[in-house]
Structure formats: structure tokens, C-alpha cells
Amino acid sequence: MALIERHQKTTDITYWEGEIPLNYIYTVGRAGERFFREIMENGRIIGARCENCKKTYVPPRIYCEDCFARLESSYVEVSTQGTVHTYTICYRAMDGSPHEKPSIIAMVKLDGADGGLVHFLGEVEPEEVQIGMRVEAVFKGKDEREGSIFDIKYFRPIK
Amino acid sequence: MGERERKAKKLRKGGDRERGFFQGLKDESFLERRFPMTKRVAIIGVGTTGFRATTPDLSYRELTYEAATKAYMEAGIEPKDVDAFVSTAEDFFEGYSIADEYAPDQLGAVLKPVYTVPGDFIHSLASAYMMIMSGVAEISVVQGMSKASNMLTLSEMVGFAMDPIYNRPLKEDPVFIAGMEMMRYLHETGTTRRQCAQVVVKNKRNALNNPNAGHGALIDVDYVLNSPMVSYPLTEMDISPHSDGAVVMVLAAEETARALSDKPIWIRGIGWCSDTPVLESWDWAEATYTRLAAQQAYKMAGIRYPRKEIDFVELNDEFSYKELQHLEALMLCKKGEAGPMTEAGATEIEGELPVNPSGGCLGVGNLFELNGGQKVLDVVLQLRGEAGKNQLKDVTTGLAHSWRGIPTATGAVVILSN
Amino acid sequence: MGLRRVAIVGAGLTKFYRRAQETPKELAYEAAKMALESCEMRLEDIDCVVLGTAPDAFDGIHMNGEYLIDGAGGKRKPYMRHYVGGGTGVLSPIHGWFHVASGMFDTCLVVAEEKMSSCYPHPAGAFLTIFDHTTEQPLYPTLIWIFAIEMNRYMTRWGLSKRDIALVSVKNKKNALDHPSSQVAAEITVDDVLNSEVMAWPVNRLDVSPTSDGAAAIVLAAEHIARRVTEKPIWIDGVGWALDTSYWCTRDLYYPDYVEVAARMAYKMAGIREPDKEIHVAEPYDPFSYKELHHMEGLLLCKRGEAIKLLVDGVTQRDGNLPCCPSGGALGVGNPIAATGLMKIIEIFLQLREEAGKRQVPGKPTCGVAQAWGDLMQVGTVVVLRR
């Protein structure tokens, strides 16, 4: 063995506790700023269109990730309705604590876009959710919106 | 003095001038003389501490020191013979802001060329491989270490890797990403949860015969299906538990490798690739990153029919469905075939294409950035015929694959031959 | 496969700001896009991408390398990140060089990005956790302590005065006036430096480089490609890097051994025997004023303890015999850690191509060296460029 001396008793074993104590404030960037302003002011969702690759990115970016074209002048409106591309029923929060009621998270592909949003589904029971289900965004009241992903409360099935 | 040691000593006696850094680099003919197109690189020494859920008696330094001692002993070298070192670390997994600071001491690499690759172990291996190929080093060392047990808030750390604007604010256990991916994968390929559960059963069973593995168990499919749900359709047993451990490997260029080692394991092909990290742009069913990485590795190795030419595979199975998804992405079977293949036992040790004979992440434990290290290690042991009870018969070519875990879409592949 | 000559063919740089609105991805994109445009290449011409970014603790994203993939142009490409703290920027072209020189790839996009402003209450807080968690962090050290500790040792060893060392700040901040990206360029005097507030004696406010957001990128190509892409390829002729022990208190800090080891490695590879004569322009890393002098000695550009003479005599001015930090360096242009290192590489690249505009050093330089430092006074990374 590589060490010639080891702990011989369990009671000798110790550890040292610590943390990385930092806070963060993230700006949402040039494209993010447009995206959230559009939601806050008009309740609309925009994407960025790359004519070269025939792709519409939601959330929008200032660049096309495939061809690196600049997309800042080609933001387009996309629908607030879409399709559940995939989903899951999640039983735990990020800190590992169990949810009282499991949450439903879905990747919603918005109509007219190649991308979409990863968000909660609401007004639906877990067993009713299916891939391919049609859903629409439910926005917060205009004065409650603050420029976060939760300006969209959740997506709900289109009745 | 044994034959190998004599060779090693002779080599060392020549000193750095013989095989060290770049002499005569400006001399153009030197290029052809010293770097024929057939230059090959081999793994000539591996060392590991084994993998256990906790390692409370050793610090990260001592863990790596132990693995390094074994690797150097196997290769018949001392740290001063090594030209360059690559360590593998991610800051928040080590608990430092600049984790690479703490790499050199325990490798014997003080005041030597060392850097860190915050990627998978196979990325580091590729980096060290390129170092040898470009002539900077004749012998290089790769290190990886996991102290997963020391991270008290592991799920928050993984969650900290998500996009801070669009995904992280949901504040869900990051495993939800795997849940969503599994759902789409099952939907598109027709694979069943039962087939995924079979992966868990197989890998945990394989791990029982692997003395390095920390999470072996004998369970059945129903046990997996009935374990608590974490993120439907993913249950607790579908997720690999984590482990601690360290792996150190010694790489050498052909001539040196032959002089130092009786059983050099040759790197025939290596590839790595990243798909977009933006969840909204993922395709959710296919592991494209693995397919592209594999293509690069196959091309390099001159492999045209992977299923025929690859004898066995160690691939990333952090989640049960990932083994199936990756098996398809490696082009070892068609889309949707991996599930039925597993159910029929073709991926068992005695099957037609053994997959994860070591026990994989599900049986050995999730080692985070060291995952690839465990895979390469077990491929090397198999090819050398040192895999103990899990030894496969007549194997000559093995593939090791790794994925960087959620929420990434980055994979790496290496093909090894004896 | 074998060893091949590798050249830098294109470069891009963002403006450096204390706080940028752009996300880290957007910063990386801006630099990468400019680099590609500078050599008229498209993303599809790029075989692989190499990324340098220093602590994740600044950007505030775990596995920051993975997060940056699409912004750095790495989607569906072989993409690898490397890391040696503050030395990351100059390690970037070294790591890119492996990719191309090994014969694995023909072209490589090298991107370095840092967004420090996300970290609150102050980015310096991230440096607490670079110290040993058990034996040092409980004392709540800061990065400035360790610099001041080193500066004090350096000054005492050679009997230097703060007045002389302050000239580095004066020179670099002035040089930066001509740099398009500069964040803190200014015409200042030695007295301004000495009268600025004392942060940690012997370090004053104006001895310190600022925290910044920014990105830089270069394009590397193998010889056969480089000659087609540009008439003025700049060759990477020597690379070196070294890491010293993490027990930093056990070293005498007056001299940077790690830089010397790295420099010797790079010089040997480039066939340089007399660095002080053969190198025409240098970009030593200057996050703190004394560091430029410290590193010049480590780079063997002068004898130990004599860098100060070159500085006082004006030899390291832009029109001197050995211009050091003609860009303005970290002190003048700004210090987005990894991007600073690559900015220094870009400066040498521009100087050797004689495309540095007003910053151009006279005398048609043919050989330059860039260097960065990092970690706990541990890392030296050195690149020798020639035209």
C-alpha cells in the first residue's frame, strides 16, 4: 500500500466542514432582455430566426448555434401554444426534499419554433399528461410580471 | 533486477536529453525522423484505490497518492520520468474555487508541466494522448479523483450547472432532466421500463464479482420497478449511487511503451464531442454527442463495422436508460434494439456483446468526472486478462465511453486494443 | 500523424467592462465571431474548439465549460476545456496547439471567456475558496493578501521602492489608452499610484488590475491551411507550462521558479538561447504592478532583481528596446482572467503582423513571448510566437 501509516481506529477519523459562500446576480443578456421585455409588456413570446439554417430558436439568442450567423435583427414572434415534446413527474426539489404534491415538468415545443420552453404544467393531473398533448402558456397579470421565467406561470392543456 | 526494470533503468539513464522535450525542433528533417505517421500511444500503467461509497480515512491527496503509486509501479517509472501530467477536476465537485492548484503534490509533479481538464477522465486522456502525439511528452500521466461523499449538497451542485435564467429557477431536483429524456427515449424507441430495469439488475450483479466496485447487489427487475419514484419514469434504483475513488494512468509513446511494459494497451481511436447544452434545443431521444464522438474514434481506429470489431463495451450508465441509449448511439445496435438485446441477455458477460462487465456506474458507483476513468480502467484490465471473475474470453478490442452527466450533452469514447 | 507547425491566423476580442449586460455565452460568441471573421473562416471550417475559462465561481455556473458550448461555437464538435487558474488564458493556445500539432485536427477555435461581475458582493469573494479549506480558509484570506505577501518579499529581497514599482502602472495604463478594449486606461503619475488608497500594504488601489467581463478568441491552423488562409500567419514556436507545489508557504516567493521552468521549456522548443536578445516584444502577466517585473525575471528577460532597472531606464516602454505589455496589460486593458491571457497572445499576434495600429512597436519585431500566471503563486504558462 502506498501509505505506511493509516487510521487504526474509527474514532480517529475526522473531517472538516466548510462551504463556498457566494451570491450571484445574472444579467439575462441582450437576447434575454428582448425576450423578457416582450413577455412583460405584450404577453408575447419571441424567438430568433436563422434564415440560413431555417431554424427558430426559443428562447432567442443573438447567434445561430449551427452557423454562427448574427440573429439580433431577426427576432420573430412565435405562438404561445405548443406541444408537449417530453415530460416528467418530479417528486423532489433541488435540495433533495420530497414534494408534497409531485410537479409536472415538460419540454413544450412552441408552434412556429424549433425550440420551446422547459416549464411546469398546471391545471392537469399527472396521469392525464401525454407526449403530444397541446398546451398553452398562462401568463401572470401584467403588473405582476418582473422579467423572470415565472412571468409564465405554467403551461396548461388547451381545452 | 527484472527484465522490465533493467529496460526502465536503461531508458532513464539516457536521461532527458534522449527522450525529453523537443531537442532540435527547428531542424525540419527531425519531424519525419522522430514522428513517423505510425506513431502509437499505449497505456502502460494503471492504478486505482477501488471505489466505495465513502472513504472517510483518506483525504483527496492521499487517495490520489495511492492510485499514483500503483500506476507508477506498474509502469516501472518514477514521477521524474514523466514529461507532463493532466488532472481532471471540476471546481465545485472538489469544493475549491480553483481546484487545479491541488493537483501536483500527490502526483509527484511539483514544478512539472501540469494542467487540469474540467471534463471527463477520457477528455484528459485525449489531452495527454495529443501531448504525446505532438511531441511535447514521451510519457504522460492522467489523474482523476472523486470525493463525491464529501459533497453535502450534491443535488444543488448539479443543479448549479443548469442555465441560471431559464432552467435553474424551477428549483427542481436536476434528475428531472434525465426523467424527461428517458420519457422521450422510451416513447421514440418503444423501449420498456422493464428493459431499463434489466440493465440495473445486470450491472449490479456484475459488480458483485468486481472487487473494485462499491455497489454490487443481487436484485430482480421488480425490485427496480417498485423502488420509489424520483422523476417518473425514473426510479431510485435506475439512478446510480455515487462513489469515491481515484484512478491514475501512465501513457507512453510506442518505443517507450514497448520498453517499459509487457502488456501495453494501445489507444487505437479516441473521440469526444459536445452537443448544445441548451435544454430547449435538445432532441431528447438520441445521444448525438456519443454518436459523433464514436464516429471520430472509429474513423481513427479504422473500424468500419463496430458490432463485429468491438468485443466488449464499458459505457456510461449513470441512469439505466442511458446504457441503452448510449449503446445505440455507439452504433453497436440499431435504434430501439438495445432494450430487447438486453432483455435477451446479449449484453451479459457471457452474451454476444458484453456491456459493462465491471458493473458500470450502477454497480461501481457514479464517480462524476472520474466515470470515464473507471471505464478505461476496466477495459484495460479485461484486455490484459486481469479482470478476475469477470474476465471475458479472447477479447482484443474494447470500447470505453463516458458522458458528463446531467445537465450536459458531452461524451467521449476511446477504443483500446491489446 | 506527427508534429506539425501551427499558426495563429485570426483573432477576436470584446470590449472589457466592469459589468457587461451580455451573458457569458454572448461574450464568448462576440469574440469567436470576430476571430472567424478576421480570417474569413466559417464555423464549419473549424474542426475542434478549445475553451479557457477560469473559476466557475465567477460566472456562477457549475461546469461553466459545458454551459458555454454553444456560444463558443462548440456544438457538435470536439470541445475541450482546460484550466490552470489565472494561467488559463495563455494555456489556451497551448492546448489548441496540441489539438493541431498532434495531427488530430487541422483547425482549432480557441476561446477564453470570463464574466466576473455575476459574483456578489464582490468577485474577490470567490478567491477565499482558492485557499486550503482546512488550514487556511478559516483565517478568511483574500487574494490581495497573497499578492501583498509576495510583493513585500520581492521588494525586501532586492531593496526596491514602491515608487519605482509604481512606474509599471503608469506605463501600462498609458499604453492602454491606445487599446480598443481597454477598461481602465489613464494618464497617471507615480504620485497618483502612491497616493491612491492602500488596500493591503504594500499594494495600493492603482497597483491592482480591475475585475472585468470580457472574452477573446483566436483561430489556429496547421501549416497547409494557414498558408492558404492568410499571408501573415504567426507561428506558435514554443510552448511551456509548469505548476509548483500547492504548499505555497513553503516556497520563497521572491522569485517565480514556475515561470522560469515554463519559459525554459518554451525557449528550448523554439530554439531560443538568449531570450533577452532574441525576443523583441513581451507580454508578461501584470495583474499587480510588481508582477510584471517579477515575471520578466522569470522569463529570463533580465537577471534576477534587475527588471526594475529596465523599467526605470525606459527599456520596457513601447518604443524601448524590449517593449513589455505594449497592449496595456491587465493593469490597463482590464483583467477578465482567462480572456486577459488570450488578449496578451492576441497582442503579440498583432505586433508581429504589424497590425497593432497606434500600439505598434517599432523595428518590425519577429519574435514575441506572452506569459500568464495563476493559482496560489503556482502556475507559469508561456508561449513563444514568431512570424
Place this chain on the structure above:
Amino acid sequence: MQELITKEMVERTVTGLSERDIREGKVITTTWKPNLRYAWDNGPALGRYLAELKNGRIIGKRCRRCNRILLPPRMFCELCWRPTDEWVYVKDTGVVNTFVISYIDWKAGRIPKGQRPFTPAVIEIDGASPGMGILHLLDEVEPEKIYIGMRVKAVWKPPKERIGAITDIKYFKPY
């Protein structure tokens, strides 16, 4: 004169913000407080080091090959690449190798006026090999009177308050 990267090109790339823009919400931001907590295993070397600090003693380890007494102790000598040999108690006195007078804390905030600045130093401990220093704080001395080469001695916490940490030494003072 030719210029590859011009001011016009660079200006377009980044939008500069001030602290006020962020504080007053002129740009959209999200915030996050990560919860990053660890329990690092000490292992035999640091474990013993901390345990001895609790006893009011400093312990090092000798490497017989290079004949250094290593501080903090390690299970292996990083230069000789071999396991270290015997444990050695060293003194709690030493010499200031280099020092700082710091007016800022770890968050880069200025210390309040009138408060004594921090005076951290690298202290070469007596009994360990020359140059073998540790980082600690100095006190009970005017900052201006500290000099390189000054002899200092550890001031320990009372035994009951010690927990087995580097902070069991409150600071070093001249003696």
C-alpha cells in the same frame, strides 16, 4: 497604420452597465444563492495536525530522504515521492518570512475606520525546516512595527475553546 481589431469593431461587442443599472432594475436580472456545503475528509496527516492543535501543539512530519520537516504534515513527501517518516513536534514560535497590512476583508470590503488592519504573515515555524512556513495572523503589535525577520510566538485559545482547527491559535505575537 494597419489595425486588425479596431475600436469600432470592439465597441459593438459589449454593453457596459453600472452597478446602479442592476440595482435599480434597469436591466433584467435573476439572482441565486447556491448552497455549496462540504465535509472534507482530513485523512491521517491533517487529522493528526488538527488534533494536536487542539492539544496546543504543532506537529510536523519528517522526510528522511530530503531531511525536511514538513509543515503542515503530509503522508508523503511531494518532492521525494515517498511516504514520510516520523512525526515531529515543532515549536509554537517562529520568524516572519513576509507579511501584509490589509485594509480590506475577504469580500473586498474596506474595514471600518479605526479598526486594526489585518496583518497576515507567512511564519517560518521554529523546529521545521527553513522556509517551511504557515499562513497566520499577527497581533499585539503596531502594524508599522512589523518587519521581515521578526520573532513571533503563538497565542493559543484557552484549552476549552479549542476545537481542533487552525484558529485554535488566535494569532502570533512578537516575543
